Amino acid sequence: MIRRTRVLEIIALLPLGAFLLGYVLFPIVTGIIASLSVEGKFSLTRYQELFGPGSSSLFESIINSTVVSFITVSLSALLGIFIAFVLLQLSQRTRTIAVLVSVLPLAMPPLVGVIALLFVFGEGGIVPRGIAMLLGLDRPLFYLEGFLAIVAVHTYAFHVYFILFVSTALQKLDASRIEAAESLGASPLNVFRNIVLPHLRPALLGASLLTFMSSMTSFSAPLIFGGDKHFLTTLIYATKLNGDVDLAAAQAALLMVVSATFFAAMMFSRDRGREESVGKGVSRYGVQKLSRAPRKAVVTLLAILLLLELLPPTAILLISFAREGSWTWQLLPGEYTLENYSRLFGDPSVFRPIANSVLMGCLTVLVTCVVGVSSAYAMSHGVLTRVRKVMDMVLSLPFSIPGTVIGLYLIIAFGGPTFMAGGAVLIGTFWIMPLAYVIRTYPIVLRSTCSSLDRIDGSLIEAAEGLGAGALSRLRRIILPLIAPGVISGALLVLILALGEFVSSILLYTPSNRPISVEILSQLRGYNFGSAAAYSVFLLVLVLALTFLSNRLARGDESAEISGFNF
């Protein structure tokens, strides 16, 4: 019995091992080797170049990225904590709706969010134009550009991390703890400072680290709004476009180290902050309802914020109906039509990116499920459980590698014939993008499967064993049915991310294999705002539907917390 289980575990580990070695480790190592060698010899030249004189653009980009990230974290924390607390002041029904609206920005695919904000607050955006017209000016008074625009996009998306983290933590706060403090004489302010805040600390730390990491590795916003200013990710992209792939590899190594450090810190803080279980009894955070007047004030402010959050997707929806060329100087587009949508599905060349993305998305789901489920099973059964924590870190690491770095290292590793590709060159073929997607997303399925497996009551397995079920039968009839919802919800999340993926696609796409996101960018560059918006709406609707489905399946599943994906 034991021996057969061992064999099963080892078999389960094979796809993971092969995948990790051949397609994750190999490109990273190849990329780093490329950055360390000149004409086949070991050399630190590129790194000396990085930090030596004449490398002002690198320093500039590090400073720019860091500054933007710090401001993003501060603003996101302010906004997110405020919203999380005000949500508790709402009645149950209003809260449900408000929560849905408040997490919407996170569901927007990277590029879509950027474009939506561009339409609303950008130089030709609706709001600046409206204000200018209202005041009778011929130039807008203000509009978002450069630093400010990037910070705005980041805050728009990442403050949701704070809402989610803080809300979850507040739900876990035992109400009797607050009552105990109150009856011992602590004032409301004291209760907040001594009981609530210490309880929230791990959540705040986690959200801050996640936001900082996402902000550092963000690509879309700096690309669209950055202008001539360089950021770490856009610098790598520019260096690669200039043809100096090896220097780009060195820059990418730097970004990877930064990102991995923050990721490790985040994982560490998450483990530290895990709440010891509380006994039975009332366990909800009895936030005191504010008295009428202040409550009205904060709820009104929340309503305004949520309306502001709804503006960008609404604008995209509106513009998707605009006739091409009818929105030049007007406040809103002058003519409306269904043309953009009919072209989307009627014109084969316009439909092509959608077909590409869907096909690549499904392929990604298939591979991530095989790799994720089998390795999760191997990790929770048998020998590997002992090194579980380490494995967890190692396996989740690709999640912390910025999309720009993955794209670049794949170019370096598979730009020539390799054993892993059966002696072929992968770059320029269909297969390279699904591979990038798999690398970026498989930790999600791994995570959701692991947490589903952890929640299976061990006595169920023992009961099955006692009733005579062998290892294979236990797996097929007990374990798989029980983890299915978790796996599927993880798979749906993978599909969502793959459909909207932009950061590594922009480096890897071929003309025949353009995904939706890259097509949106090229439509935007061609001033075809209507088409770009129609693609975005299509993507957004798809993502929202999948998110809804995934949430339904993963109700009460902590792994379903929306994972950080880089803008």
Next chain:
Amino acid sequence: MLERVNLQIASGEFFSILGPSGCGKTTLLRIIAGFEQPTEGRILLDGQDVTSVSPRTRGVGMVFQNYALFPHMTVAGNVQFGLRHKGATTSEIRQKVGKILEAVHMENRADAPVPLLSGGEQQRVAVARAAVVEPGVLLFDEPLSNLDPALRASTREEIKTLQRRTGITSIYVTHDQAEALSLSDRLAVLHDGTVEQVGSPQEVYDRPSSPFVAGFLGNATLLRGEIDARSRQLRLGNLVVPLPSGFLPPHTGPVVVAVKPENVVPVREASSLNPLVRSVEYQGFTTSLLLNLEGQDIRSICVTSTLEVAPRPGQSVPIRIDWDRCSFFPKK
């Protein structure tokens, strides 16, 4: 949920509120503490109406069912929390914390982080934290329900000792009759939101005021019968049982008789009561029997060593019922 609850608790008294789950006892406790507001009625503390006073300034200490210890503080940090908010000086705090931790035998764990404590230790810290501020009233919300049985008995004694020593008026909510009986000076039995009976443990146990109290507190069986006043006989179905001489039941006519299991004694000699043994449960020191008398189930419990015959299921066994120790209620 709570109705017509009118309780007066004397200073320094240990008072229990006993009732089945869902009877409203925890709600009553939370109203006394100020965590919930009654829709009507008042809470008086030392003659002062505190109904609208916040829990913060009410001067009421509470030991929570799940202890509600602050996990990010040490044992001492938890215990001194209340003293700090009362504005005690550092030396005062140190002295009082040391004293109370000694009283609960936790003086060696003062600097231990709370999550590392065992359940029993957490429980003692919770008591110390609530008692150290010397509140006007100390409230206990089923504080022993998360402990294992062996620990429960010893902790029960510790709570009693601590209360005696400090003299703090205590209100103790529980559904465990043994806890209520052993700890309390007086207790109230709560049922469906109303007080069924208030009295000393002996009073309530020996003279329950309703069939519910008899059933809940004494584990009594309720028999339906009829008392004939003139012949002083109790009719149970087809059986006619003479009542002991000198015993005058308070009611005649149709009655409900609450018979506690210890008042049903198997005997060797012949008896007019020969119920069928349905089951025998050996419990070591005691043995309990489930008997069937004239179609009505009746429980018996006796010290195993005093059992003169070993009853077997399916047999009938002669019994004696001590009617003068039973409670009689008029049948509605």
